Amino acid sequence: MLAHLLAGVLFSANLQNQQQVVEEIVRAHGQAARSRANRGVAQVFARWRKGDGSFDEFASFCKTNFVAEPKGLDRLFHRFQTVMEQIDGHSYELRTSLAVPYDLDHPIVGPVDDAISQVDLGAKVEEELFRTKAGFVALLNFPVHTLRDRLRQGQTWSRKDWAKSRLADRFRQRPDAVALQLQSDAYLHAGSYVAGVNLHTGSLVDPSGKPLFSNSKRLAVHWGVRDQITALYAERNPLPRQRALTAALERVVEGKVPQSVVDNPKARWSPESSRVFPSSVSPAYDCDARYVALLKVFHAELALDRNGAAEPNFIARCFDIYRQIPESEVEAMIVAILTSDLARTAAAHLRSKLGRRLEPFDIWYAAFGAPPPAEDELDKTVSSKYPNVKAFSSDLPRILGKLGFSRRRSHWLADQIVVEPSRGAGHALRPVRKGDRARLRTRFTAKGMDYKSFNIAIHELGHCVEGLFSLYEIDHWFLRSVPNDAYTEALAFLFQFRDLELLGQRQPPDELRQFWATYAICGSALVDLKVWRWLYANPTADATQLREAVVRISREVWNAYYVPVLKVKGSTILGCYSHLIANGLYLPDYVLGRVAAFQLSQVVKGRAFGQEFERVSKIGNLTPHAWMRQAVGSPLSIQPMLRAARRQLGR
Secondary structure, eight states, X not given: OHHHHHHHHHHHHHHHHHHHHHHHHHHHXXXXXXXXXXXXXXXXXXXXXXXXXXXXXXXXHHHHHOOOSHHHHHHHHHHHHHHHHHHHHHHHHHHHHHTHHHXXXXXXXXXXXXXXXXXXXXXXXXXXXHHTTHHHHHXXXXXXXXXXXXXXXXXXXXXXXXXXXXXXXXXXXXXXXXXXXXXXXXXXXXXXXXXXXXXXXXXXXXXXXXXXXXXXXXXXXXXXXXXXXXXXXXXXXXXXXXXXXXXXXXXXXXXXXXXXXXXXXXXOEETTTTEESSTTSXXXXXXXXXXXXXXXXXXXXXXXXXXXXXSSSHHHIIIIIIIOSOHHHHHHHHHHHHTOHHHHHHXXXXXXXXXXXXXXXXXXXXXXXXXXXXXXHHHHXXXXXXXSHHHHHHTHHHHHHHHTOOHHHHHHHHHTEEEEEBSSSEEEEOOOSBTBOEEEEEOOBTTBOOHHHHHHHHHHHHHHHHHHHHHHTOSSGGGOSOSSHHHHHHHHHHHHTXXXXXXXXXXXXXXXXXXXXXXXXXXXXXXXXXXXXXXXXXTTOOHHHHHHHHHHHHHHHHHHHTHHHHOOOOOOGGGOOTHHHHSSSOHHHHHHHHHHHHHHHHHHXXXXXXXXXXXXXXXXXXXXXXXXXXXXXXXXXXXXXXXXXXXXXXX
């Protein structure tokens, strides 16, 4: 009790001393400075550590570096914009370069690449910015806002007010450099693990050992396997192959894929019976490798919780800082979609269309309109058109023109995009600093691109174009980008929705397809959220316990929300998404992204697509609802998607 009381006295004395510092600033600059001085001194004090200096040094720093004059404050703001663009840009460029062997389809030299890939000088930048007290200058002079502040006050702010708020965001946390390095290493390990998990269709056999596929394709887990299941609807007698691929994804979740099968076209495996052929071979499993990677990510985020994070945990950071939508609101949106009466209606329509009972993989059905061409035909079209990286890169101006960008814009955008062969399924790197180019990465084989790679490339092209507009055409660098990853996904979906059109094919109506795709990803997003809640409730769990929890949670979400619609119990496929392992609570962004994309698609329909895409890309990093009001005239909502899907069903 005495120790507790003494701690309180000392804390009160510190608060009193803070107030003395504020009063000295007010005496120097007048009463008009009081509000800003109160906030700024408190913000610095909350992040000041023993190694930063004594209280007298703290007081001297605040009195010396407080900027009262509006013109001086503007100069300080612009200086930070210039400097941080260079710091973040160079750090990002270096990190990208060091990760090349793991991100691109290049041979890995060996242990040296593993060692080099772990170098992250960016982790030291945060420490340096506080060591030199540059971060404290920003905190003293610009407000750190909470999500509640932005939701309540943001509509009255100017764009410069928003940019100043984003400047302070850069320093809202004071993470330990060791914790940042741990975070960087964990995500690198998880990303590398995911990129290395591939299955070959030629290795899949039925329970008797009979091959299921005449041609072998190398499929990334989960993306490639899921998309192959979807493509098979256009072929004759697809069920045996779809069931085998679905079983393979369930085995991935359960940790029951034999090590000899991973990325091995010569293996022979029946995922339905879990048998390896010849049967004399005893399969070896690394059951927990997937969950070791996720556990590393969790422990890294836990280290940040304890070392300088402004929010209590990673879940709060994801929603309040990165996503900028309250967790409860996102979860309510997910559940509203999962429990919508439209899901049952769409399922009944699909059951009638397929002429059979629905199976778990039918959540990925995509041909509600006119059926798309068979994937083999699309593969031939794409591979003949794009035999290599150069061919696709050279065609970017035409693709962008076809999408609706002017000739001048199409050539400018194409010149700013570097196309590279991806080791994983594909991704985009958006530029951070003016003078940088965007990087579009997708898979190329010895035969060139296939349709899956093209589809992913068009999605990543959307990311690249958004990134270029929101950097080069933005009024304040601190406002670059969009409110969160969901919104860059939304803009990328606008490109991806038109992939068949870019190949000269008819693009089928997509209202019902978009709802069904959103309904599908909602389950995996809910699994992602529940897994992270479980991790925080069980911080000492090992990888085996985590695997068992993911399997259980995947089944529980499936049984709660998909059994009433599909009438099939116990599937674990909702846990198959690689994002669950490598992207840190990312899957809810796909839900928000699809909802936002649908609202955007309705607005740009019938308008000049290129001009509209550029307009909304330049709105910048506001809160999601504020961004949507400027983009489409209303907040983010699932209702436009539900209404449109009902119309397509004639309801």
